[in-house]
Amino acid sequence: xxxxxxxxxxxxxxxxxxxxxxxxxxxxxxxxxxxxxxxxxxxxxxxxxxxxxxxxxxxxxxxxxxxxxxxxxxxxxxxxxxxxxxxxxxxxxxxxxxxxxxxxxxxxx
Numbered sequence: 209x210x211x212x213x214x215x216x217x218x219x220x221x222x223x224x225x226x227x228x229x230x231x232x233x234x235x236x237x238x239x240x241x242x243x244x245x246x247x248x249x250x251x252x253x254x255x256x257x258x259x260x261x262x263x264x265x266x267x268x269x270x271x272x273x274x275x276x277x278x279x280x281x282x283x284x285x286x287x288x289x290x291x292x293x294x295x296x297x298x299x300x301x302x303x304x305x306x307x308x309x310x311x312x313x314x315x316x317x
Contacts, residue, residue, distance in 0.1 A: 210276045216241050222309065228301035233263060235305060243313070245280065245306055247271040250298075259298075266299045270306075280306040 220239045225232060232253040240246045248270050250263035273283055284303040288296035295301040 212272070212275045213240065213246070213277070215246055215275070219246065224305060224309070226301065226305050228295065228298050231259065231298075233298070233302075235267075235302060237306065237309060245274055245310060247274060248302060248306065250302060263298060266302065270299065270302060280310055 215238065219241065220243075221236055223234065223236050225234050227233070234251045234253075236249040237245065238247040238249075248267045250267040252260035252263045254260060270283065274280075280303050284300065284307060287300040287303065289300065290296050295304055
């Protein structure tokens with residue numbers, strides 16, 4: 209297992225909102241000092257709901273994968289998709305958001 213990369217105490221972050229299956233979510237995405245994606249925090253529109261707890265737990269797992277060197281593309285490739293290619297779960301939707309941000313970051317460099 210690869211070693212977990214530790215995050216600096218202060219780091220850059222962006223906040224976004226997105227919808228998955230008619231549910232609104234808010235994400236905060238943190239970066240490593242070198243600019244790579246390091247973590248994600250997810251909140252559902254209804255605080256303290258079961259969906260909010262699932263979103264928070266999903267974000268922790270995604271963050272741990274990122275901090276161990278997995279890319280959003282690698283994570284996304286392993287997840288289920290619907291027949292039309294859209295994400296089958298909130299986790300896939302969050303990964304798609306990370307990939308879009310990564311793509312935007314690469315275009316602006």
